Amino acid sequence: MLDCGAALIIQASEKSSERFIASQVRKARAKASGEDCPSILVVDDEVKLADTMTEILNLSGFCAFTAYDGRMALEIAEELQPDYLLTDVVMPEMNGVDLAIAVRRQRPETMILLFSGQAGTIDLLEDARAAGHSFDVLEKPMHPLRLIEHLKRMRLR
Amino acid sequence: MQIERLECEHNPGFTARHVAHATRRAARPASFPHLQEASSEKIEGMASVIADFKRGGRKKEPQTGADAVLPDKARYSPASLLASIVESSADAIFSTDLSGKITSWNEAAQQMFGYPADRMVGQSLLRIVPTEQHTLALHDLRRLESGEKLERFETVRLTRDGQHVEVSVTISPIKDGDGRIVGAAHLAHDISERKRMERLLIRSEKLAATGRMAATVAHEINNPLESVLNFVYLARRNSPPQEKAHSYLLSAEGELDRVSQIIRRVLGYYSETGRQDDVFLHEVLAEALAVYQAQLHASGILVDCRYEDHRRISIHWNEFAQVFSTILADSIQVLPRGAALRFDVVDARIAEQEGIQLAIRLRAPGLEREVLDRAFAPLAAVQGGITSSIGLSVARELLEKRGAQIQVSSSSSSSEVTDAQICIFVPFA
Numbered sequence: 001m002l003d004c005g006a007a008l009i010i011q012a013s014e015k016s017s018e019r020f021i022a023s024q025v026r027k028a029r030a031k032a033s034g035e036d037c038p039s040i041l042v043v044d045d046e047v048k049l050a051d052t053m054t055e056i057l058n059l060s061g062f063c064a065f066t067a068y069d070g071r072m073a074l075e076i077a078e079e080l081q082p083d084y085l086l087t088d089v090v091m092p093e094m095n096g097v098d099l100a101i102a103v104r105r106q107r108p109e110t111m112i113l114l115f116s117g118q119a120g121t122i123d124l125l126e127d128a129r130a131a132g133h134s135f136d137v138l139e140k141p142m143h144p145l146r147l148i149e150h151l152k153r154m155r156l157r
Numbered sequence: 158m159q160i161e162r163l164e165c166e167h168n169p170g171f172t173a174r175h176v177a178h179a180t181r182r183a184a185r186p187a188s189f190p191h192l193q194e195a196s197s198e199k200i201e202g203m204a205s206v207i208a209d210f211k212r213g214g215r216k217k218e219p220q221t222g223a224d225a226v227l228p229d230k231a232r233y234s235p236a237s238l239l240a241s242i243v244e245s246s247a248d249a250i251f252s253t254d255l256s257g258k259i260t261s262w263n264e265a266a267q268q269m270f271g272y273p274a275d276r277m278v279g280q281s282l283l284r285i286v287p288t289e290q291h292t293l294a295l296h297d298l299r300r301l302e303s304g305e306k307l308e309r310f311e312t313v314r315l316t317r318d319g320q321h322v323e324v325s326v327t328i329s330p331i332k333d334g335d336g337r338i339v340g341a342a343h344l345a346h347d348i349s350e351r352k353r354m355e356r357l358l359i360r361s362e363k364l365a366a367t368g369r370m371a372a373t374v375a376h377e378i379n380n381p382l383e384s385v386l387n388f389v390y391l392a393r394r395n396s397p398p399q400e401k402a403h404s405y406l407l408s409a410e411g412e413l414d415r416v417s418q419i420i421r422r423v424l425g426y427y428s429e430t431g432r433q434d435d436v437f438l439h440e441v442l443a444e445a446l447a448v449y450q451a452q453l454h455a456s457g458i459l460v461d462c463r464y465e466d467h468r469r470i471s472i473h474w475n476e477f478a479q480v481f482s483t484i485l486a487d488s489i490q491v492l493p494r495g496a497a498l499r500f501d502v503v504d505a506r507i508a509e510q511e512g513i514q515l516a517i518r519l520r521a522p523g524l525e526r527e528v529l530d531r532a533f534a535p536l537a538a539v540q541g542g543i544t545s546s547i548g549l550s551v552a553r554e555l556l557e558k559r560g561a562q563i564q565v566s567s568s569s570s571s572s573e574v575t576d577a578q579i580c581i582f583v584p585f586a
């Protein structure tokens with residue numbers, strides 16, 4: 001199993017620095033291109049959850065990147081062109097469903113998995129489905145290994 | 158007194174108002190001389206409450222408008238009209254003297270309580286009153302005799318075969334020509350169905366409230382729980398396998414995983430969207446069994462499996478994992494030690510449809526059949542506790558939404574052992 005090493009984590013306090021984000025993304029892309037591992041962008045406004053998930057994915061053969069909100073994720077995704085997007089659904093400003101739709105528009109091949117722990121998810125998903133967008137959804141809490149199994153199954157489809 | 162059948166349905170202009178009017182007039186024989194002429198009996202009283210005489214239709218409250226006019230007086234004498242209405246009423250109407258001895262008994266009373274008129278006239282009213290209410294029933298008659306007005310009340314009465322019937326009762330005085338109270342007219346309206354619906358509503362409201370609370374609690378802790386799961390997993394990955402801490406963390410991880418599944422099961426609404434996976438159904442079952450293996454073992458439940466499904470099926474893995482987890486968790490909660498569970502997953506064809514069938518056969522010593530009969534009732538109380546049947550009823554909804562079927566059947570192979578089978582059929586899309 002590949003180990004991409006330490007996670008690239010963009011701290012919440014540094015969110016405002018777009019230049020910083022861009023530089024991190026470029027570094028991330030350089031690192032990812034040197035490794036034969038699928039890239040995955042982890043997006044969650046719960047910092048600890050996003051950080052630990054990124055670390056676990058890095059330990060499990062993925063090259064994982066982190067964002068703490070939808071807007072930041074969209075910027076990183078534009079540069080990164082990730083193989084996977086793993087995103088929380090209910091987030092301030094830009095929700096996970098809108099992010100997923102935007103990322104899919106940017107790069108249709110990106111495999112998108114929504115990871116939700118909120119009751120409001122159902123309505124958001126139904127709205128998206130009505131608009132022709134369908135996504136895989138997993139419910140929090142879920143053991144990280146189950147989540148990884150799901151990601152791997154998505155790749156086999 | 159001659160009784161004429163009144164076909165109310167053919168007289169749309171005839172309303173409860175007319176009936177009430179006629180009733181009042183009939184109770185005053187002096188104002189209705191031809192009534193006395195038509196009858197050899199002295200009219201001493203009359204049931205003055207008429208309600209719900211159109212069976213199955215909208216319930217009409219008795220009206221007492223003074224301006225009511227009887228239609229077609231030539232065709233219906235008020236006495237025969239009233240007798241006919243009482244006799245054809247959907248409500249039980251009977252009269253008693255002041256000691257509680259029954260003096261008349263209509264057709265609906267026979268239907269409601271199971272006694273024909275000739276078996277009840279002359280008998281005590283207490284025959285249809287539960288023992289614990291005997292004193293109260295006689296006390297009501299004394300209150301009526303003293304001129305007190307009795308409000309309508311809801312109570313329980315006894316049928317001939319000992320069943321309870323919930324009724325709304327109105328008791329009115331019967332007066333003789335001098336205005337003395339000489340008896341009581343009793344009207345009993347069957348409210349069993351309304352009461353049943355009320356209980357269902359209360360239960361479903363309780364269920365909804367419980368569900369809302371569970372959802373709120375669950376959502377508040379989902380994110381931190383996911384973080385804790387991740388931290389524990391990372392801590393274990395970073396601890397030397399030979400150290401005790403490693404095994405502790407492994408245990409903690411297992412327990413957290415269990416908590417996660419319980420939350421999802423209690424929360425109940427898990428519904429996956431997006432693409433389905435082509436999997437063998439037994440793979441999903443095997444994973445759920447692996448999660449509950451330790452608990453099944455600790456509960457003394459024996460498990461046997463036969464996997465003979467040879468085709469993959471397109472399903473949402475996590476939805477079916479939830480269904481199987483719910484069934485297993487409920488089984489652990491309900492089944493006694495020594496129970497056996499057998500799982501057979503096979504290719505099947507049901508009603509021209511091909512699919513995969515999972516038959517779960519259980520054999521349980523000392524398990525009451527009704528426990529299984531209530532398996533899908535939400536919040537069913539079982540053995541002094543509450544099952545997690547929110548999950549099981551949701552599981553059925555989930556399966557049916559996906560075009561699958563689930564059925565429970567049970568039988569007792571002996572007085573000590575109950576056999577049951579849960580069958581799930583998932584058709585190929």
